[in-house]
Amino acid sequence: MDDFGIHDGISEVIFTTISPDGIPNAAPMGLHNKEGRLFVRIYNSKTLENITSKPVAAANIVDEPVLFVQSALSDVEPERFEFVEGFPVLKDAMGWILFECKCKKGENISVVELSPIKGKINTRKLLPVNRGFNAVIEASIHATRYVVFREQEYIERIEYYNSIVKKCGGAREKEAMGLLYELIGPKK
Ligand SMILES: Cc1cc2nc3c(=O)[nH]c(=O)nc-3n(C[C@H](O)[C@H](O)[C@H](O)COP(=O)(O)O)c2cc1C
Incomplete structure (x- = not known):
């Protein structure tokens, strides 16, 4: 995880998932790294529905503010996704990590434990704090x-x-x- 800049604490990433009928979805999520345990707490949402039907998610590491806003409050255009072995990731991600998900369902919020499968680093940028x-x-x-x-x-x-x-x-x-x-x- 260190290579991807995912250190202890919560990293804000954009999760991509896929629906049973093959429609990709993107939404910002907080990726928790607690002493090496990786998980996300997800309220009832499209992301949770998708993970429930297909327990895989990609954490896209993104530095584009518009993409955060758009994926949080609306839909991301289909052309912003690319498919890697049939799974959607964001073309503009600086990198992504694909996870297998194990979901502990709650009434309003579910805890999804994440096990990394593979990842890709597209770019290593210097990102001064803004x-x-x-x-x-x-x-x-x-x-x-x-x-x-x-x-x-x-x-x-x-x-x-x-x-x-x-x-x-x-x-x-x-x-x-x-x-x-x-x-x-x-x-x-
Ligand atoms: C920076 C950021 C972090 C977020 N983290 C989470 C999170 O950890 N869990 C969650 O359920 N929602 C989180 N949200 C809210 C979801 O992204 C938002 O509810 C979104 O509309 C869900 O989309 P979906 O229905 O397409 O899955 C976050 C939003 C932002 C902007």
Whole structure:
């Protein structure tokens, strides 16, 4: 996991999975690495349904803010996937790890234990910390909650992170925030 930059703690990646009728899906997920144990906690979602029917998932390591927002709040266009031995991964991933999944089902949240099968590193970039990028990730998490609960507190948090994007982000981060506001719909 170290070679892929997956260290102790939670790494924000984009999970790709496939439905029984072969439709690829992408959604951001927090990949937990706790003393070598790899798992993800998944709320009821398309990702969970897909893993339940086919217990395989790829963790795509991505540095594109727009892709995080799009996959969190909407669908990713089919042309952004490529298939490796019949399984979808993201073309723009810096790398990906394919996992076999063992799902402990819960009522609202399930714990999915992950065993690596194989992986690929497409690029090794230097990625200096950008607060704007990190702020898009934080805003996206609050946005996924806002679309479910429609509570004002999430909007306030999104606005706070947007102020950091405006200050520290580049064109990609600003575009991602524009898409985020579009996808969460009108505010209450
Ligand atoms: C950075 C980030 C991390 C996320 N991590 C998780 C997670 O660990 N577990 C989870 O269930 N949802 C997580 N989400 C929310 C899902 O990505 C979101 O609910 C998504 O719409 C699920 O899509 P799906 O129905 O296509 O699977 C995260 C969202 C973001 C933006």
